[in-house]
């Protein structure tokens with residue numbers, strides 16, 4: 001610790017003696033220019049650093065800082081693949097907006113929610129939807145610029161807030177990647193579940209594509225599983241892997257064929273200073289070097305994604321940091337190594353989206369004192385002088401702008417400063433005319449040579465690769481790609497999730513369940529699976545039964561689940577409920593029926609496979625009754641709903657015990673009055 005501190009001091013002294021470095025010291029900035037600024041919302045180095053980077057024009061700088069100090073508005077969005085969305089949107093427009101248009105709180109007039117305009121524009125352009133579908137999907141994203149206390153205490157807004165409780169809230173920026181990527185239901189994508197289902201206005205079929213959501217943090221993967229429960233999907237998988245060495249995913253058991261993705265969202269770990277409006281602590285703790293250490297990891301994640309993408313496929317690289325070292329530098333570095341990629345301009349599809357030219361030059365600083373070297377070579381010279389030839393520099397060449405930055409079209413990046421905290425996104429596309437294998441090999445070879453020469457530079461003599469600091473992004477990327485053994489995170493022994501076992505249709509309990517439900521023949525019964533250490537043998541008593549689509553099944557069967565660190569797959573359809581087994585008066589079918597119930601989450605997937613005559617129609621009051629009563633009484637239901645249930649369910653009490661009200665049940669029927677209620 002002491003030694004490290006000493007070397008930093010020496011480093012700084014050397015810099016000032018030799019005078020080859022420069023301290024960024026842009027003119028026109030004083031720390032107390034604007035008295036309105038709240039004292040805590042200041043960080044002089046932050047301001048110096050970003051003013052020097054020319055993030056915004058100098059005359060916009062103060063406006064920009066003031067904007068950063070404004071509270072973040074609430075944004076919410078109705079799921080566009082959810083049938084109720086249109087109805088809910090109408091309720092917001094017709095009931096709540098008039099009601100919220102004239103509200104004052106503590107003498108201040110409050111603005112009603114406003115629709116975010118870019119979402120409708122996109123929807124009508126990028127999907128070939130019918131006019132009806134377009135109208136269904138238009139304007140589902142909103143923002144609400146009302147202070148939190150007013151949201152809680154104004155009676156009108158409080159009621160609206162409660163109404164929103166049923167709706168998933170999302171930062172406006174998180175709504176953009178699916179728009180840029182243009183995900184379709186047959187795509188293999190990383191993240192973006194909803195977009196996969198989007199081409200279906202009703203969830204009538206199971207999408208053939210898949211979505212894989214990944215996070216290296218185990219707890220965060222469970223959050224992903226939880227968040228995805230808004231749209232339970234048989235096409236969804238969650239993995240717990242280091243994205244920078246995301247392994248090959250095989251689709252045949254001989255490991256010949258592996259997946260290439262159509263779309264990948266790299267929402268990379270970043271310093272996060274774009275979230276200033278949400279996380280006020282950043283003002284206090286921000287350091288100019290925060291982004292430096294993340295650059296290499298970000299590069300590795302992006303270049304790994306590039307390796308896993310199909311020709312014509314798209315990647316959104318996204319951070320919530322202002323720092324060019326985490327944005328342009330990463331994208332430029334990755335593009336240097338992958339000329340088969342280009343940045344795509346979709347501005348005509350999203351004309352309302354705020355956007356600014358990207359930086360073609362930027363000024364990395366090597367320490368907290370904002371010391372900057374004009375080039376990597378300058379930096380290296382001084383670094384070697386201080387720490388000797390054996391030291392490993394903390395910075396890599398890609399921290400600096402490449403000489404051809406102007407040619408990389410970096411200017412097509414997106415900044416959202418209007419309605420949300422800032423997030424930068426770059427849309428990269430693998431060119432359709434892909435390079436031949438030979439061309440790719442020669443690029444690979446020249447990259448290796450370049451990497452090796454950097455290694456030499458940094459040491460002054462040849463050294464063993466194993467000693468190289470992991471910050472050497474390019475080298476690491478080269479070594480992990482296409483090597484499934486190296487790609488394994490190496491900690492599979494610590495992976496404690498249960499395995500996935502597909503059920504044989506001859507499993508006695510499954511057979512009984514399927515006979516009872518009389519699902520349509522198109523139901524993919526062979527894609528049902530269980531998760532338990534004993535597997536799915538015929539003697540194993542089933543508990544929870546899950547469903548996935550064909551592609552997901554293929555993947556689960558062709559890969560070791562612990563190598564992929566598969567946290568979650570598909571959606572849970574049925575679960576066993578205890579009781580009934582010992583009742584001698586019941587036959588086996590009744591026991592099985594009692595033993596399993598359809599989960600509410602599974603209903604949207606299952607409903608299209610349930611014969612029409614198995615569905616009873618109730619009205620709104622029946623639905624209310626079923627949702628509100630813990631033990632609803634059959635006599636409280638209306639006719640003909642009540643008689644239908646009795647006829648289908650046999651004994652009245654039994655029928656009632658098996659009624660499952662669910663989200664789909666509140667869907668309006670053709671006559672606009674009835675709702676469907678599913679009976680097991």
Ligand SMILES: C[S@@+](CC[C@H](N)C(=O)[O-])C[C@H]1O[C@@H](n2cnc3c(N)ncnc32)[C@H](O)[C@@H]1O
Pocket residue numbers: 214215216217220241242243244267268269270297
């Ligand atoms: C900006 S957040 C992305 C959040 C994500 N979009 C979501 O909605 O949950 C970055 C995430 O990257 C994860 N992360 C950090 N290093 C990683 C790595 N090497 N591989 C995969 N994920 C990583 C962090 O745990 C964090 O959740």
